[in-house]
Amino acid sequence: MKTEEVMSYYAHTKIEFNDMFTHRVPATINGMVHHSSTGCCSFVFPLSGQGYFTFDNVRYKLMPGMVLHINNTADIDMKPIGSEGCHYAVIYYDVEETVIAHDPFVISIDDYTTCQRAVEQMMKAFTTPGNISRVQTKAYFMQFISEMLVAHQRSKHVDREDAMSEALAFMRQYYQSGLTVTEVAERFNIERRRFAHLFERYTGINPSNYLIELRIQHAKELMRATDETIASIAEKVGYDDPFYFSRIFKKYTGKAPTAYRQCL
Known part of the structure; x- marks a missing residue:
């Protein structure tokens, strides 16, 4: 949704706080965490860690610096990413009419700490008894x-x-979470091709190769320092498919992961 439309909506529409909660999901959880719809619009605000948030079978990957808006009919299914787990706030509000969007949309923000402070102050006041609160x-x-x-x-x-x-x-x-160039570009509100051009001009390497180099270097370190399986190492550096990881590793090092480890 365009920024101007969002600005206009909140400037001219009557909205009112309804409810909120925070939830910390450990990385070790099995399955998904489910939150049923309350009939209100809501914001999902990641406080730390990363997670997949699914609505109507559409999955959104969230991390600090991103806010997800959901309309008033959506249930939330959440699964953490990585070893840190995910800590997030869900803020519900009432609105006279839902005209902002029928589909969820993500708002990227540059000053995450200021927004986080407002969320923490809101939660503190919300959990304190009394009319002033x-x-x-x-x-x-x-x-x-x-x-x-x-x-x-x-x-x-x-x-x-x-x-x-x-x-x-x-x-x-965040490269260990399977981060993509498209997700990075969206995080900084830059069209993907434009982002790749700017990134390569600034660093001398295209962003896809930079992510691969980060992952390959980390994989090498894990092979030297641990006895973990290749599949486990692949997952830890951001690859869900160990066979794809092996192909990429061989392409960039000249050796398959198993052969590389044997040479150490």
Whole structure:
């Protein structure tokens, strides 16, 4: 959904805080965590870690710096990614009419910490008894929306050199989760081809190869330091398919993973 449409919606539509909760899902959980629809619109705000959030059979990969908006008919199914698990907040609100979007959409923000602080203050007020706390909760909810929209608007005009520097750090932090170039480009609100061009101009390497190099280097370190299976190592560096990992590893090192390990 276009930024201008989102801005106009929240500027002219009557909305009111309804409910919220935070949930911490460990990486070791089996299956999915299910949250039933409450009949309200909602925001899903990752506080730490990463996870897949599924609505109407469409899966969204979320991490800090991304906010997911859901309409008032959607159940939530969630599965954490990686070894950290996922800690997230779900914020429900009432609206006179659901005109913003029938499908979920993701809002990328550049100032994650400011929005997180608003969410934490909202949760603290919400869990404190008393009428003053109820008023404060509503105020923090509107502050959260304001901070989120300002951060989203600002992220669309961020200096490209700064964006590439941040993209490098972002990729180093999350490559083990199977991060793709498309997801990185979306995180920084840059069209994928444009992002690849800017990234290569800034770093001298295209982003796909950079992600592969990060994963291959980590895989080499794990082969030297552990006795883990090739399949386990593949998963830890961001590859779901160990056979595909083996092909990529051989392409970049000249040896299959098993042969490389035997030479150590």
